[in-house]
Amino acid sequence: MIDTHCHLTDKAYKNDLLEVLERSREANVSPLIIAVDSLDEANNAIKLSKEHEDISCMSGLHPHHASLWTDEYEERLKKHIDDFNVVAVGEIGLDYHYDRSPRDIQRNVFERQLQIADDHDMPVVVHTREAINDTWDIVKNIKPKKLVVHCCTEKFGDIKMFLDEGYLLSFTGMITFPNAKDIRDTVEKTPIDRIMLETDSPYLSPALYRGKRNEPSYTVEIAKCVADVKNMSPKEIDEITTRNAVSFFEI
C-alpha cells in the first residue's frame, strides 16, 4: 500500500519520525511519497528521501505561498525536477478558501508550474479548494499527461471532467468522516483504476483516530473505507491503488 501524499517534513514529526516510519512499514504502507508546500520544504524532503530507500518526494509551490514565486524560484524548481528522488511537481493549484495569496498570482503561478511539469514530463499533484472551475480552466489549456487531484472532496459531477481527461483522484481519511456522504459518493462513482490513497498527514486523521496526529500507517483505514464503498476486499483495493500509484509516479 502506498501513501501518495504525506507531509513528513512537517514539524509534527520532528521528535519521532523514525518511529512513524517504522509503524508505517509494519502496516505494509510503503513506499511513501512526501508532499511539500514550498521548495525549502522540498529540500528537506529530498534529503529525507535519500536516507530511506522507500521514500520519494515532490517539489512545488503551494497556492498559499504563490506570492513567493520569482524567476530564481523557477530555476530552483527545475533543478529539483532533475533530482532522481523527485517524482512529481506538487502540490500546486488554487486555494480560494484561505486566499493566502492573491487569486491572480495563484493562477499565474499554477499555470507556470503546470507548464514546467509538462515540459519535463513530470506527473502533477493538484491542490484545489473552492476553485474547481478555475483549476479546470487552467488544466484544460495545458493538459499535462499525468495529473492527480489530491484530497478530493468534490461532488462527482464537479470533478468528472478530470476523469474524462484520464486524470486520477486521491482520497484522504476525510472519506471516513460520518458526514462525508458526498465524497464517498464520488469514490463510488470513480473507476477504481483512477483512485490513489493518501493520508495528507499530519492533518485529516481517519475517523478512528480523530483528534490524533495523522500518519502514513493510517492509510490502511482509508483503504478499508474505499473497500466498503466499492464492495471489494481491502486486499484488492491495496493491490489496485498500489498499481495505480506505481504507474503514476513511476516508482
Ligand SMILES: [Zn+2]
Ligand atoms: Zn493540499
Ligand SMILES: [Zn+2]
Ligand atoms: Zn498536502
